[in-house]
Amino acid sequence: MKFEWDEAKNSVLKKTRNVCFEDVLVAMSEDRLLDVVPHHNQERYAHQKLFIVKIRAYVYYVPFVEDDEKIFLKNIIPSRKYQKYYTQEKSNG
Numbered sequence: 001m002k003f004e005w006d007e008a009k010n011s012v013l014k015k016t017r018n019v020c021f022e023d024v025l026v027a028m029s030e031d032r033l034l035d036v037v038p039h040h041n042q043e044r045y046a047h048q049k050l051f052i053v054k055i056r057a058y059v060y061y062v063p064f065v066e067d068d069e070k071i072f073l074k075n076i077i078p079s080r081k082y083q084k085y086y087t088q089e090k091s092n093g
Helices: 007-017 021-029 080-092
Strands: 002-005 033-038 049-055 058-066 070-073
Touching: 002 007, 002 021, 007 021, 021 049, 033 080, 049 080, 058 080
Parallel strands: 002 070
Antiparallel strands: 033 049, 049 058, 058 070
């Protein structure tokens, strides 16, 4: 499957969060994709899902939309909630 994103958004993410969409692809290729879940706001974003990925020892969620040809990555958001959930799950499992 082909991945796409907005380059302007990617530049903003690099500057403001020190993370980029390329980091997401690397994390996925290195088996650090922790989960794929429905978007937590289904009322507003029913068409989106979330990749849950670990990048540099922290858990991020990455909203995306998918069609027959591509997966379009929308954003990269650090998440204390998912960090706690997936870190505890790993240490307890």
